[in-house]
Amino acid sequence: MRFPKFDLDTYNRTKDLSGGPIYAIVEEEIPEIEMITDENGNPTRGGLIGYALAYVCMAGLVGAMFYIL
Template sequence: MRIVKFDLNTYNLTKDLPGGATYGVVEEEVPEIEMITDENGNPTRGGLIGYALAYALLAGFVGAMFYFL
């Protein structure tokens, strides 16, 4: 997955130019989220617990949005 973000380095280098600063964006590669596995490729117990907690938090958040809205 790629994200696009503001190029602060170029902006800071060119902000004092008479014509103004140069604005730009850069694409950055973001690594995909993977299940934590052991050396045999089996999911670890901590990874499974983490995924279960993440899905429970997501379900609770969505449920709270439906309840409050």
């Protein structure tokens, strides 16, 4: 997955130029989220617990939004 972001490094290097700074937009690659596995390719217990907690938190947030709204 890629998303565009403001290039702060180029901006900070060129902000003192007489003509003004150079603005640039760059695309950054975001690594995909994948299950943590051991050397045999089996999901680890910690990875399974982490996924379960993440889904419980997400379901709780959605449920709270429906309850509040």
